[in-house]
Amino acid sequence: MSFRKQAPAIQNAVDFDLKLPAIQQFALDNNIPVYSIHGGTQDVIMIEFVFFAGNWYEEKNIIAAITNALLKNGTKTKNALAINEHFEFYGAYLNTHTYSETATVTLHTLNKNLEYLLPVLAELFTDCIFPEEELKTYIKNAKQRLEVNLKKCDFVANRLIDEYIYGHNHPYGKYSTIADFDAIEKNDLQDFYKANYTNGKCMIFVAGKLPTNINNLLNKYFGNLPFNYNKELQKNYLPVCNKTKKHSIINDTDGVQNAIRIARSFPNKIHPDYNNAQILNTILGGFFGSRLMKNIREDKGYTYGIHSFIQNHFHQTAWMISTEAGKDVCNATIEEVYKEMKLLCNEPISNDELFLVKNYLMGNLLSNQSGPFQVIAKWKSLILNNLKEDFYYNSIHTIKTTNAKDLQEIANKYLNPADFYELTVL
């Protein structure tokens, strides 16, 4: 027999003893915590400021996102062009993002240029003025972008499915309209900025080949800013789910594919079912070898890709299946999704499949902590969710020890087709 017929021996990744590299922690003079990971092969550094300035804390729709987007558009001493030229001259990337609870300002730079950048970065947290002209241009362009996006079935589907699950008044379920943009005023931004950036609660995450004086540098430029780490963040929202489970929208009569979203609510990361649900999700639609991919793409060719995932929210979340499929095979695709859910409920997963998924997941975990930027991302997720290191080790323990019976129980608890919202957007 040819040596090619025989698979080479492997070490089972599931037996690996994974350790999350330790994180360094220190506090600036103003009590802002700094978490850092030193390592890597290139002379680069990432500094990320996480503010509790997501849309969870806004009084008016899209204020959080616009404030974040305009942080680089003018301070008391520099206009937008001067700010951008400064960072871009040094080849640095300064990116801003808004999420549900948090909003971030992230600097990536070559180490050698770090000191030129920090003072201007500090200015952005205290001195932004949100010039009227900049706001006007931003809103005009954002409205045009929105118009283009609203032509896309996947964009429309992503908005609507969240609305069904959380309700339009919940931060996870609301979305922007042209009217929301028209209602924004400069004062809204200034107030939100002052409360949630200048005097807001923030944390700093640093990774890369860190200079030895990194703590002193951060303290020098950010330790005297008026951040308030102990700020009370009280605000609660309860989801209001849509009463109707099935929705079908025609967004574009010329469309040739439907966006399909099938989703149900799910507790969150700290729920005891979370780790097993993640493993079951991997089997259902979480990787290229998942059942949905194998059946609906690799066997039937209905779609370019089909995925399932548990959303990454702090408070409450959703378990979702997402795909784009040809108009003529849309119903057949949905039917197959439910068939796969029922199969997971009715039949135990074979040893072979479970062995594969366990090794795949462990290999993935190993791969996802092989550089400082990846390690800090793991830690950031733990810290922002108020979780300790043992959460990481528990998830590994679950991968190593879970069995077909436990997973079938989870399937019966969460994968009942009747519990799912179903949406198609043409």
Next chain:
Amino acid sequence: MIHFNKHTLHNGLKIIVHEDNSTPMAVVNIMYNVGARDEDPQKTGFAHLFEHLMFGGSINIPEYDEPLQKAGGDNNAYTTNDLTNYYCVLPAQNIETAFWLESDRMLSLAFNKKSLNVQRKVVCEEFKEHYINKPYGDIWHNMRNLAFDVHPYKWMTIGKELSHIENATIEDVKAFFFKHYRPNNAIVVVAGNVQSNQIFQLVEKWFGNIPSSENSIKNIPKEPQQNNAKFLELQANVPLDAIIKTWHIDARLTKGYYAADLITEIFGGGASSRLYNSLVKNKKLFSSINCYHFGSIDPGLLTIEGKLIKGIKMQEAENAIEEELEKLKSTLIENNELQKVKNRTESMITFEDISVESRANSLAMYELLGDAAWMNTELEKYQEITIHDIQQYAQTIFNTKNSSTIHYYSKNN
């Protein structure tokens, strides 16, 4: 400085090993010197369809993905107009699994009819998802077809039309495979927690006896110099008018390429770039505007593409672009501005090299261009460009006769 060791097998397969013991993983990256530019104009989209078929089982191994996933690994692939690249990432201890899988599919595919049937459908859905069912999704289909008369950059990697993919036969698949997927047309890069000597031995074991093909000299038609401005007007069901303009630029290994790359940065790199500041922020003619190129190996295109603010006339928007081109042609740029785009380039290269996967991919790319060692001298080639080079090159390419323009109108306006 990226260190590596290089070796060539008797069958022509090139091996490059890059050791990095800071990761527990290993990457096996195989680049085949075949892309959409190698396709028959009547059978376009084939190189990309073929990439899908590479996962449909090989001569001795019915399933590609499962053994790799069992070994804790993951993989993916991409096709461009120039090349096709496959990579797996797995725990370094299990690297032989990757060699077993990759060498078997280089030896021969299973040529499974079911796989061809299914992947034809999958690629048709991919075509619809990205190019039909998206606003402005057909813009590059039209622009490539307009800008190129004979060079196969005339079509996109996904193919000219759905029917080319739908009509692909198993005979086409076999012929394509034995012509292009041979060891003498491939580069294997192994990177990560590995030792060169051990890797060279393993590669000899798994790939050493795969027969090579007769020398496959590429016979790609050369695009003649363009002597007349090209123009196309389109109407579509999109919310905003758009304009896209391209100019032919020089091939990847010429000095002109580096000048062109820096010009795209001057025009379109970041929020301090010229087009964004002049046309979006100051004159408020566009809601977005970009300048880019695809890094093609053969002479490619430099592109400016923007969406107009509602109510702005196409001609006014186009004139404003032309004014920026004129400015670059008539006035030397400041040293500071050139330094900025060089600094950005340095930064981009350094950040690209962070992940071991990306380093493996770059080594393969430079070896395909001629020598993996060029990865370490690439930045110098940018440093050599002067403000005069920028001006001269702008004068060379930004000539109306060398341009292709599409006015893309919204039906609703």
